[in-house]
Amino acid sequence: MSLKPIAELGEFGLIEKIAELCEPTLAAAEGLQEGIGDDCAVYRLSESILQVATTDLLVEQVHFDLLYSPLQHLGSKALSVNVSDVAAMNAKPRYALVSIALPPSLPAEAVEQLYKGMAHAAGLYGVALAGGDTSASKSGIVISVTAVGETSPEQLALRSGARVGDMICVTGALGGSAAGLQVLMREKRIMVEHLENNEPYDKNIMANLKEYQGAIQCHLLPSARTDIIDYFHREGITPSAMIDISDGLSQDLQHICRRSGTGAHIEEGRIPLHPDARHIAEEFQHDALDYALGGGEDYQLLFTLGTEKFQNIATHPDITVIGKITPKEEGVNMSDIYGMQIDLAEHKAGFRHF
Ligand SMILES: [Mg+2]
Incomplete structure (x- = not known):
């Protein structure tokens, strides 16, 4: 059997493959109204209440770069992208579970920044941060957020x-x-070049980018x-x-x-x-x-x-x-x-x- 790299499958091909393997479990699930394929899975809690759930993964160097992502922003974004999927069902977000894997060398203040950002966003959306898991990571920060929300059968939007x-x-x-x-990547290139040539560079990228702020x-x-x-x-x-x-x-x-x-x-x-x-x-x-x-x-x-x-x-x-x-x-x-x-x-x- 030849082994096909995931890159060849592509993101949508990969999801299709996973969906195929999960299919038998979906057919057996009582109360599950929507499985894979929408912004959230939908589960019927009662005649009038539908629960929606989604999860998203943020991986350092794939989804974000610490050279230009302040950790507080990153925490906020990790929650917002999940709440956005809940909103896409015309549902109201209720609570979230947050799992993180961190390089052991990361300063404890960094975790504080991350969760400060997340808690701030949670406050804006009225979402409770209700649990999660932590692990060591051998290569960069990984953040996984699961958000759960609620709507009614009449209001659900698929x-x-x-x-x-x-x-x-x-x-x-x-x-x-x-x-x-695009701006942030250009600034990163300039910064890396300066560092490689041992030239001075203002490390506070954000300070020079007022006109691109929005x-x-x-x-x-x-x-x-x-x-x-x-x-x-x-x-x-x-x-x-x-x-x-x-x-x-x-x-x-x-x-x-x-x-x-x-x-x-x-x-x-x-x-x-x-x-x-x-x-x-x-x-x-x-x-x-x-x-x-x-x-x-x-x-x-x-x-x-x-x-x-x-x-x-x-x-x-x-x-x-x-x-x-x-x-x-x-x-x-x-x-x-x-x-x-x-x-x-x-x-x-x-x-x-x-
Ligand atoms: Mg979505």
Whole structure:
């Protein structure tokens, strides 16, 4: 038997393989409403209460770099990305379990910073940090967070519920995180070069980056849009489908379409771009739109909604309608500002983890 490296399988191939192996356990699970394939697993606690659960792993040198990630930010981000997945189900986060593996040489203050950041974010979301595990690590910091939330059967939003004619909406502005990361990587390169040549360099990278602050904050300190979930619950809005934007608008829209069995059409001119993404793109001679479509890690919400609800969202200052759901045969397309059709399935893929 030839052994195939995971890199060859790709992230989605790997998930498919794992899903296949887990399938028999899902079929036997009473009360489990959704298994692998959405932002959270969904478990029916009672007639009126659904519990949702998700877990995410942050690995040093894969997901973050301590050269430019303050530990307090990192702790906050580790929690926020999980809460974002709970929000993507139109659910309210309740508690989280946090496991960490740490190199024994790490100063104890570092752990304090990490948990301070996490506890601060937990306070903002109303999430209890209710347990976890610790271990030594032989290569860098590993943080695993599991978040649990709650919703009702009427309010649950899966990726699979989009219907032809539904509006496609996004919250906030996109592309900030990828633009911020591009700046941070450049600064890291400069810093490493200086260190290698034994030249002096201001170690406090952040001090020199005022003009990029907004984008850098999007990357290092994203927040989950629980405010939007509160708004939905207050207004009685249940999106027909929803996902949080972690892989980039293009990939995440395709995730909704694949699970819903639909196509989609969005308009470039309507996509809300982060203002910093524009000037950073200019500086790097990059396309700001690419940051939004393929960058990922914006942790905004992408959702679909029947047009009869247009009035409810039209008045919200932070929700933008960017297109509509179409029949599957029409594919997932974007018309650019000149009216040209671009097939998003062919467009450069979103952020790949492997
Ligand atoms: Mg997600």
